[in-house]
Amino acid sequence: MHNQGVASSSTRHELPTRAEVLAALSVAVDLGLGQPAEHMLRSALIALRLADRLGLTERQRDCVYYTTLIMWIGCHADSHEYARWFGDDIAVRRSSYLVDWSGLPYQRFLLTNIGHGESLLSRLKTMATLYANARGHITQLIHSHCTSAGLLADRIGLGADVRDALRYTFERFDGGGLPTGASGEQIPIEMRVAQLADMAEVHQREYGVEGAVAMVRSRRGGQFDPALVDPFVADAAGVLAVPSTGDVWATALQYAPDHGTRLDGESLDALLVALGEFVDLKCPFTLGHSRAVATLAGAAAEALGLDAVAVATTRRAGYVHDIGRIGVSNQIWSKPAQLSTAEFERMRLHPYLTERILSQVPALKEVAAVAANHHECLDGSGYPRGLSARQLGMPDRVLACAVSYQSALEPRPYRDALGPAGAARRLRERATNGEFDPSAVDAVLYATGHASTKRTARPDGLTAREVEVLRLVAQGASNKDIAAKLVLSEKTVRNHVERAYAKIGVSNRIGASLYALEHGLTSE
Template identity: 75%
Template sequence: MASRAAASTPRPAPSRAEVLAALSVAIDLGLGQPAEHMLRSALIATRIADRFGLTRQQRDCTYYATLIMWIGCHADSHEYAQWFGDDIAVRHDAYLVDWSGLPYQRFLLSNIARGQSVVRRLSVLASLLANARGHFSQLIHSHCTSAGLLAEQIGLSADVQKMLAFTFERFDGGGLPCGASGDAIPIEMRVAQLAEMLEVHQRSYGVDGAIAMARGRRGGQFDPQLVDLVTADADRILTGPPTGDVWAAALREAPDRGVRLGPNALDALLVALGDFVDLKCPFTLGHSRAVATLAADAAAVAGLETDTVALVRRAGHVHDLGRIGVSNRIWSKPGPLSAAEFERMRLHPYMTVRILSHVAGLERVAQLAGNHHECVDGSGYPRGLSDAALPMADRVLAAAVAYQSALEPRPYREAQAPNGAARRVRERVKSGALDAAAVAAVLHAAGHRAERPNTRPGGLTPREIEVLCLVARGASNKDIAKTLVISEKTARNHVERTYAKIGVSNRIGASMYALKHGLVDPVAV
């Protein structure tokens, strides 16, 4: 009874800044950096902005541009991993190298198909060298476009969205995708670039090491005026709050720190977080939305209270946030995982809790989301909870995740038909892993879901819709040609016409369009 009373105690609504701070922690994990790296970077950025005399609007833009400047890197992890294998490890190590000249070229070449066989590395290397700058330009353009789309979805201003297009530009003009230089790069992004790199080097090598790095890249990667400003007041700019105080200190500098989210605004933001993580792998596109809908419907079927149904829906949207902290090398592996890989994969629900745990008002959402792979017989992960430790809401979410995942393809298996997915979860009931009542509720809800409307937005033809969904799933022109039994040239023409009609330029844009317009059916894959 005490737990029920605690659960019914009203909790403060989270602020928009807190939820975006949680998103930044997810970004940290995908970069191979410790939690609160981007928050510390944002603090440094605001100090630089204040000393450089930026306006309040510019300072606010700098804060959020720094906080989420890497949001696009997780949306293109699928492509990144195709070149480098372990996307997270390579991103971590890239902080120690100036992104220009022979040292960076050596770094890239030494990390091609990292961790894979010699034959695979040579094959990827040959393909890359055929058009290295073109490949990287395309990858970075995809990153910047994706970042802008995601920034818009989470409600950031047009100014912040504009900044993200310059993430990979350099002061000397040697960056990508446009080769912008000097003042053509907005001052907000120049500050953000320097602040983020300073945070990594200060944490790793101290203030002196960070300043040495900045001086070494002065006039190249970084604006000389900003480097000189930091050098003149390095201790006060770079010395951060003690461990444990970063979250609160960074939120005090957030432009909208006092704005509390209403229920609808919170729901919209959580939906965006779920979409964000699902873009990490083409085969999970739409997974979080589908789980949230199915789990909430099942919770209602199971007779749970209205507040609990809403809780289950919210947890469904964000249950997989921790996937960001696991390399695509693991998620995309077609064969069995090694012991180390399996243990890393098992940590992703824990990472979900870690990402959300500091957000006031989302404590129960975090706990529920983190239990989506727990089993009533104690065989689940990451904590091995069982029986009384798993309320019906937790059991329903776990059953919904199991059923929905079975409907979707994975690199190591084909997608299952609804009957196959139902058979799979029933077998897990027999083995003691899933709760019988929760599975019954999920299957009932799955059998009464509304069909997707037969609409054709954007003037797309039925064939173009087929192409759009295949592209959203990560299919190449060659894959599309094989699937639709057409020539590769015809497939390429279909893709180009589809992109033109809906106004996008890459897979991520196509994915977001398909998701927005309800064209993605995880069952029909």
Template identity: 65%
Template sequence: MNVMSPQRVLPRRVEVLAGLSVAIDLGLGQPAEHMLRSAVIATRLARRLGLDRSQQDTVYYATLVMWIGCHADSAEYARWFGDDIAVRRDAYLVDWSGLPYLRFLIGNLGRGESLPHRMKIMAELFRDSRGAIAALVHSHCLSAAALAGHIGLGPDVEQAITYTFERFDGGGLPGGVSGVEIPIEMRVAQLADMAEVHQRTYGVDGAVAMARSRRGGHFDPDVVDAFVDDPATLFPADSDDPWELALAIAPDAELRLDDPGLDHLLLAIGDFVDLKCPFALGHSRGVSALAESAAGHLGVERSDIDATRRAGWLHDVGRIGVSNQIWSKAGDLTAAEWERVRMHPYLTDRVLTRIPGLRDVARIARTHHEHLDGTGYPLGLNGPALGQPERILAAAVTYRSAVEPRPYRAAMSTDEAVSRLERRAHRGELDADCVEAVLAAAGHARTRARHSDALTRRERGILGLVARGLSNRDIASKLVLSEKTVRNHVERTYTKIGASNRVGASLYALENGLAGSS
């Protein structure tokens, strides 16, 4: 008799892209769902303007991800402006033209840095201010288009977002393009993006005042006129859930991903995240590959291997919400800076838990800096709270980070990385079995006697069910086995792990991350 396991429901494509937009919000210094609200405003405005369905679809996705390139130039932004996230946040309240914008730039050069450093940066910028900013914008636009293509949004969206920094009056960057040469989809997206922030900050009247003040300058007069004609109906109501509202009007809203499609998209998002810090390029791919291989070595169930691989790609999404001024610092961090660093796994969780079908991935990803002895962050979880996938990912992150350079140290040699992991396992921070599996995956085979080495996959699964309090009869029913067969498995497992009763077996399962096995 075969019992069919319940089919996993994978997320819809737009749900994953909506999660990506929340990550983009972090890099802009905006509240979660800013880009989702902007996409709703833009789509409603596009309909009011009479754009056809294809144009409306492009408006939606161009607005949702128009700032996808903002993290890719974060290191350069931080070099000029210090806190890249703060300057992006504050730039929403300034018209990007003329003396007010020049004053804004000067006031934010080297933000948070010492006065001598700020003076040095100012001198560098003023040698070729427009050229320096144009190069930065050009890099942003190229990155944004490439990333939009990488995640499969199509040529129309790619084309539109290359005009993100252009102005209707021709005073924008990088090409100084003007008027209708700017795609209508971007002209709509630009106004919606700014209007969302001003309406949230100053109310509808504030958004209207901003739009009118920039009419014919930043914004297309026709788009502004359509916007100010009954503007209140363009904004989501206070009672609306922006996530649900934006997903309901999305193009191909019902397109559900299959496993290969989900993997392709999550891998692309991992690459997107790594661009935040030049020294982290390839980090998420490397962590994922190590974690997946180690999980297979340890006999983890296929569904947990898939979740571990995906968590490897996505574990650092929250990094986008921390300024490169901190990530790029070569010296010691202040207490406040360290607190921001400690928050990035929480931000990862905040992004991923909104995406249906990725709850297991989120659970694993958010614990990549937790330690078995409770000394990790952000929550200080300890052994019983950390399953085997979480332990594997923590070991994989530790190894991969060691062999990569950081602003405060050179890349470690492989021997140094091995020693680092073994020391942490010896101190009780990392799971020794998972460290060994990660090192084996990285090509550093080790041999060490372990009770759990002798457990078969079936025995590991049964031990997990025992730890959850299931009786032999319950386990037999769940696994479609006879009760006698289960009893024999349990007795052999007890002998192998040195347990004399169910309590001892349960404690062993908790200590070794097997309590979630089935």
């Protein structure tokens, strides 16, 4: 009891700041845009430098920071439609940074990218459908983007000024943008700054400072406000002098308006729920998937008797386990046929991308590690790393089962929903085949109402005390250490060890340690 209290206190102390979580979110957005990690963080720093040269107020600077950081957060909500028109939604977004979306260059860009990768006949059909009402279709895409961005900004606690600015992401200074054709000062100054910073970062990275200056000058009075272009050009090197890769994260967090605001457990959960739900918008068939997985995984972890910290970690990993999906094209997620080898390998990367995004936040490293393993299997047949049983703790095992069960309830482009009975059958089959932990499967099925009684997480007839002793043995504790830890006599500990060894069929500490690894008993 005392130990659990210490762990909980430590966990509370180590909860992340909101600025850290939103910075991680911006890295996910980078992946969806086809840009390198920290593109949006660098853009936010550039925007702040420009804001300083414009003499904006502190409140405006705060709005500039978060407007720039998450201006493309809605990009995943229209990915399904982007893939419908352009094939690879991520590739077309990456390419769009190099084109001024106006006049002939814009028309040429559309013609080049419509139905990219499809047969000529298929491309012609897509072109005919799109050009029958091109502005209407594109406006619809942009509307879904702006709406979802505004909703997410509200859910993660950003101010009304940021939410208002996000409505103008696709507008242009000259009035040629969408969805309303707003122009000039109708577009909030914060968005005008963000637009320039976002584009300038990409062009500086691709073509150097001179290339960024040439691009900004060419769009003066068109996409960009001349009142911003002129001070930018006057000191482009200074405005663009943001830290090199590796230093960007720390510097951007230092300049975040609320960099010292640490989340409590409830506010962290609410933020992770919001991230998971908006990630699920990337595909129509995953709506509500992450919350359902998290709820199920948390309930199963409780049924197994895991401690409060492990339950919270498992549940939080469930909320955000799929955030790496943003970095994989909807051309792959929506494919109704078998994936090619290249597509399959790309798909298999999404748990790795999840870990890459989340692990940048020190206080979310455990959540990131569990989330990254949601497609791993005990027999080493999972992905992305092909881990084996001894490398997977009980939270990993529970989350994998919860993901498998919930996914089976949902339709996919290549199959219909399996229903509760089919989902349960698939889970049991995977346990029989050695992919899933039978205890974790039982716990998930218990949590979903498939089992009438709560199953035990203790294999081979081990008692709760014997599991506790085995865990400490696996961690290298001596009988004397274990006795002190559990407030028992050494003789009692020795008896527990001997009985446990007999039940699991081992004769020494190494065998006991391997057994603990194989059965996910190394963590509470």
